[in-house]
Amino acid sequence: MTTFRKTILAATAAAIALGAGVAPASAQDRWDWGGGRNGDREYRLIGAGVPILYPELRQTNRGRAFVMRNFDYNRDGRVQPREADAANRAFARVAGPRRDRFDWESRDRVVVVEQRGPQGGGWDRGAMRGYGFRQTSRGAMMRLDEDVLFATDSAELRPGAIDKLRGLANYLRSESGVRVAIDGYTDSRGTDAHNQVLSERRADAVRTAFDQMGVTRAPFSVVGHGEASPVAPNTTPQGMRQNRRVEVTLLGQRADRF
Secondary structure, eight states, rough: OOOHHHHHHHHHHHHHHHHHTTOOTGGGGGGGGOOOTTSSOOOOOSSSTTTOHHHHHHHHHHHHHHHHHOOOOOOEEESOHHHHHHHHHHHHHHHOGGGGGGGGGGGOOOOOOOOOHHHHOOOHHHHHHHHHOOEEEEEEEEEHHHHHHHOOOOOOOOOTTTHHHHHHHHHHHHHTOOOEEEEEEESSSSOOHHHHHHHHHHHHHHHHHHHHHHHOOOEEEEEEEETTTOSSSSSSHHHHHHHHHHEEEETTTOGGOO
């Protein structure tokens, strides 16, 4: 079982424990706080459990993202009463008695652990050149096809995916001021809701891989776009394969640097 899957299962187990009234120690460290920031997509809540949710979870995009990214256990896009109850308990434990004053941005502040890259702190230019960065309006962008990272219709990283990302992780540890955008995309097969969730999970899996290699979460923007913005027609197997991708952009960086 991969570390990523263990993390997801641990978070789910913690939420179920909270729903039963048992609050595990350090549960607040297990939640995914990455959605709903300024510029992210708008999260919407539907289902019988929505009226149960605290106003702070219903009425803010960060709150709605917190619910959907952590407590939609069966990934059906709906909030069931038991899921709402678990979300309330988890949020109450983190926010304390003044939920209305909860600072969502505090969840984005992490301690940066400095780690030395290869050869005493440098980064491997050959490895970075091999990614084939190209210049975009946002910065230097590399494209990772689904086949490199994931099995079909899965967000679980293949065994060799970490090795594929290791050169970039070394660079990011050495260049701690670089901001990174991770964008996930799918082809047009499946429902819009399924593709949206899959693209988010895949982008999150890549971010988690960087976390495992000692790269802080703070510089990351992680967004799933579903089947939007195809780079090829979805009418052929080759085109669909190109559209199933994760793009990593070094914001504000020049591609010719590599």
